[in-house]
Amino acid sequence: MFLYLVIIAFFLWIAVFRYKRRNMYKLAAKIPSAGIELPMIGVAHTLAGDTEDIMSTLQFHSYAAMKNGGMVRMWLNHLLYIVMVDPVDLEYLLKTCMEKDDLHRFIRNIIGNGGIFAPVSIWRMRRKVLVPAFSPRSWRTS
Secondary structure: OHHHHHHHHHHHHHHHHHHHOHHHHHHHHOOOEOOOOEOOOEOHHHHOOOHHHHHHHHHHHHHHHHHOOOEEEEEEOOEEEEEEOOHHHHHHHHHHOOOOOHHHHHHHHHHOOOHHHOOHHHHHHHHHHHHHHHOHHHHOOO
């Protein structure tokens, strides 16, 4: 009886999780895939092996992106990754959408807004102040 309740609770959790993310699934469906995604694990099976195998898989995805208008999607379990090859699109994306992922948000709740864990609005201002300190020119003494 307990096992049935656990299974029902698990499937209800999956249904609620997918319902909350339904808009992301709709948008992701508009982006072409490289054609090798499996249900539930996505492209995880293609990323197994040594570094040569992983690099050839990533190369395959970048070539597929070139054939499909500059981008393809990759699902890695529940995480959506988008492979982009157009430098103009990448520049726009990096300048406007640099929010950190869930792990960074979790660590930020524990540590606070220090260093790399700050949101983009805070991080960008601090980066402009800190970059000259790590430049090789600042290491030289006159």
